[in-house]
Amino acid sequence: MLTNNRGDEVGLRNQYEEALESLNSQLGNYSAWLNRTRANYTVVQPENNTVTLPLVESLITFGPQLDPYEASYYSNTTGFWKGSLKFYNLTSMANLSTVTSAPPWRALAEQVMAGQNMTNTTEVAERMGSWNWTASNKFTMSIRDKTVLPQGTFKDLSPDVAIIHGKIDLADPSTEEELRLEFDGVHFLSNGSIYTLAEPTGRWADLREASALVPPQRMNETGHAIEAELAGRLSKLREKLNLGALELDKPDESNSPQSRCSFQFFSQLNSTSLPLPVLQEIEQEIDKPTGISVVGSPPLIMQGVLISRNCGILYELKEMTGVKSQSLYRRITTYAGASTIMNLIILLLLSRQIARSRSATGLARVSRYPFFLQSLVDAISFVGHITMAIIADGRPSISVVAPAGIACILFVYEAQFAVLIGQIQAPEDAVTPTPTPPPPRAPTPAPAPISREPQDDSSNTPNVDVPVIAVTPPTQPPPAAIVPPEPPRTFFHFFIHHIRTDPGARLWTILSFCLIVVFRVVIMLSLPLLFVGSLYGFLWAPQLYRSVRRGRSSGLHAEYVIGVTLCRLFFILYFLYCPKNILDVEPRPWIWCVALVMFIQIGVLLLQERFGPTFFLPQRMTRKTQTYDYHPAIPLPDPEAPEQSLGDCSICMDAILVDSSLHQRGDDEKERMLGLGRWGQAASMRKSYSLAPCHHLFHTACLERWLAIKCRRPLPPL
Template sequence: MSTPADEQIRDLENGTDNIASQPRSSVPSLLFISLALFMLMNGHGDEFATTREMYVNGLQSLNHQLGNFSAWLNGTETNFTLPVQDPNTMPLVAAFLPYGREVDPAKASYYSNMTGFWHGDVQLHNLTSLNVTEQSSPWRHLSEQFMIPTNLSTIPELLGPWNWTRTNKVTLNVADKLVPLGQGGNETKDIAIIHGRVELSDPKSSDDLRLDFEGIHVVSTGTVYAFAESPGHGIDLRTLPALVPESLRNDSARAVEVELSARISKLKEKINSGAFEQDSSSGDSDSPKTKCSFRLFTQLEASTVPKERMEELEHEYEEPTGISTVKPPELSLDGVLLSQNCGILYEVKHVVGLQTQKLYSKITTYAGMSTLVNFFLLALFRRQASQSSSAAGLSRVSRYTFLIQSLIDAISFVGHITVAIIAEGRPSLSVLAPAGLACLLFIYEAQFAVLIGQIQAPEDVSPPQPAIPSPSPQPATPAANEDGTAPADGSHPAPTPAPAPAPPTPAAQATRPGFWHYLWQHIRTDPAARLWLLMSLCLIVVFRVVIMLSIPLFFIGSLYSWMWMLQIYRSARRARSSGLSTEYLVGTTVGRLFFALYFLGCPKNIFDVEPRRWIYAVALLMFLQVLVIFLQENVDSGFFLPRRMARVQTYDYHPPMPLPDPEAPDQTLGDCAICMDAILVDPSLQARSKSSDGKERPAIGLGISRAGILGKVGASARKSYSLAPCHHLFHTACLERWLAIKNICPQCRRPLPPL
């Protein structure tokens, strides 16, 4: 009858531990869940009430503004007055911008919808201190007249900490809404309300300056008149008609009235439904980078497409039907960003835009292509994982190669999820497909890396040092006389007893280690724990810096550069091939580079990331690494190393062994510790065990280094047996089959080096 202790020993011999653990009390789990729910829900009611009160106050303010503005439009009594624009503003703008040109609708046209994302360059002109070139420019006297009302002493305080001189890039996020005016067949569609955000970028910093803008878009002339302020300062829509020419002021005022009514209705729906949105600009409004007030003037570049065909093209963008239209012309504009109270003028040069509908179409197309690539990568990985599922196969590959790929897929998952959140409707659903596949790849590759680490863990385990036996107490010798003889009476004195060990002091007694000490010891001794810790730290870095641009690009470039390098290092260090198939190496390299070259090589990617030329060097480096792995497979694992470094000390499983007695009936080296059959000596080697002079060869394999038939026979006989470092003898074929399952000795359970 077996006892529980015997069953435990058998489980440990089989490599498993089936000791049943006591069920854990559910009280700590309930306490933890309660604490988590409390932390999540604590203060939610107060925050909801505060947000609702803010929305209600905003609704009251809009109702008050609309009432006064409608009264002003109708000519009744009101306290609203339209501000007067400085007469020097438009002449200064016209010096930089050809403004308000109408085109022949039969030969040219403007885009009527500017909704989308725009990117371009800006050039600073400091109106308070012009340089030599600007001093001789024709607009110098206009700038002097424009700056007369400005108090120059307040400018440093208004400018704030932002570095205006280094700013050279601008990004516009635009929402354009056409406002039909009139009724019936007399509706006019020439005025649109435009709003969005301007972002000025500093090339030497990852930060940017954000400005919210509200304006009027005149469709017939492709012009935009807008106010821009720091987030949180707010812009009064009623002041927009003051920017437009006198001929358009009445229509602009009516469009503002319609927009105010629409915003009031939308705000009422949010208050009634409780669907409050978190203000993303709240953090900027607390500490704005500048207090400058800006006015934005832009002019769309006219296209050579007739107006009728342009309307057909834009209608196809909004409601795709599959009809053939004209080739879309480039959507671009020039502009001026002007601040009178700070004396700043930014000349906006050739800002190229991508309409939202066209962007969503690009996102959908990209999502389909990336889904196919991720399917391809997943199929290659599963095929390679099945080929390397044995212990021998797992001992060849580098765990860090798959760990790096899992981190790349984690970044891909976060990036695709970000696009899915930004893109609304159909594009967001399409991007979820590659995001899900990237998540699967991350999980599978991380698990495979952990499995490789568990198999390769015994490689670095040093054998335990033998314990030094303590000397046993020796019996005392009898006392001798001065001349060295024994006592005359033959008596033997009692042996001197060994001194008793001192009782241990309380400080020397073993104390229970603390939590952090136990955790540190666990991480030091458990390879799987170290690997999971490394992955967790890398994921924290990925999720924390993915929203920043410069750090993730450098991080991703480093991951791509080192993806195959660590596999080359392991193969050279262990003097073994990689075990990676050609289709996996080439297919994975091409699939990974698809994403890298798209986002860092394509100038019109969906994230609008500027191309980096170093990505082509990374691609070349990856293919060179694949070539090195091929040469390691077919030439030698250390072919690129100097001769003195290419010698890798590996264990020899076939050392020379003494031959049995030629007169013995059984010519064997012993029994195999796996199959228990005898390991027979090759008869051909036994026949040559004596040379012509009658001297016996002392061991098998002494003729291996010699050329000819004798060397070949010795080599084949020598490889028929394998002697482990623990001195257990096996058939080579038996040991190979065993090592394909486990890399420990079947007798003593000690780790075995690769065969």
């Protein structure tokens, strides 16, 4: 932005002017060649009609013109495609057995390769480059298909010819690299056949050569359509140059494999059983929806062949399925709406859970790590949705911003809540310093011997033996010198010291480091799926561990646990199970194992609230988790007493009332103990009172509120 209209524009303008001059020259020579006048250009007619096309037709069958009232072809193939590949090495066809492994079109392949210099292996290897051509078994493709409108001097154009552009991405599953081929050509609407030239990224296909690929009877109308397309490109380039809207369109070739293999791409659309007027109405409704009722759109399928004569390579493209751009964009908008609703539900449940756990007692029960893991998931969600918003075009780009923004808010709230939990629980893991033993006391000196001194005779005082004791003051140890802590010498030492002493800073540092690792993982292709699946699979495991370790229930409400689990399962099931997701991710069968593990975890969490934190562990493993019981069994009051209470609460001073239905008929004292009568009611009653270690009795609600404010001495977790 700062260098716009400055030094960089001069070089860019020169490039535009050179491209404008080159395109103008190409158009002039091509127009002269079409009009049979003198020109410096001649289309080199390859052996397509006699050699290449028969080979292609042995693999795919170009469709005939159909009766428009019985069947039809799609007239616009603009959209995104995918399919599988099958590789053939044309140079080795002569070495194959004619009976077992040779395809039936081996003779045609030998004719195609006749005259090609394939003996110089060094030159062939340079043309093929570093790409592993045999490793690709799948591909993706994007197509832009448009008809050439009659305008200016180009009024006699055939409405049956459309210009088609696109990109084919070949994927290597072993290295996760991609090779992109860009193609230019023509599309005949009446029979659904496509003829294009394809070149790797960095090499440009000459659209004029596409007129030599088509059957001879269609060369004339193809040539005029290409001429009009070149004139349109020249007009757009000149308009950009005049307006100063210059854009540097330089492909990134730093990490892409280089190759000099030139390809020809042929494909044929599958016909539909719908009449042409009905199919045209469907296509018009897809491109510009008006809300009218139309029949379901038939699948968009075609077959194809990708052949390179100078490298001896042939790919058979099988069952290519496509989705129109407008359909994909509406699918993105629908997903954005659904994901926004799910994120809003998670945000509502999170706010309600934070309100329930705002006390110190509530924060002491929950584990910080489920919220920490969820913050990482929401960070990934935010980055993914923002990237999708940048890539998407038009209205879908705006709609995807909504779930991205809510995911960012969730990330902030969950991270802050995790930090708050860490600050409250920090004293639990603090190491109590060992008290320094007192210094040894100095030995008490023995009393001095009694001395007898002579008295003055002149004195009237009688002679009395006076003991003289030498008192030695006790030796006091010198006070220990207080050594001030050494200040950090550098910023690195200060940073390390701050992380070690401040739990909040330590948690934020760990979170930042994890985010950096996550963003690096997201850039890769296969690891994010496994990484996110692992985060979801162990989402509630830290809470289970803390509940067992502390001997207390989780403190997480069932509404939050179940709601968050279902909402988050929506995302991973959509992307890892739905075959028509917007990212075109193939279904992963192991995602059901992740969902099962999550449901098992929330089941254990809910059962811990009912049967205790360690109900599923053997007795020998629960001895280490024995903690103070605030709800012991207390004898019930006399059923004939005027007030059925266990006593007064030491905080609110109100009576702790007992449900009269807990009394059991009979004189047996055991039947009058809490927990031995009606078990469900007794358990509920025991949860209503709390007996502190100081033997004061409270209402449980009163004690919980009081612990959130202050207490004279530390108490076990409630």
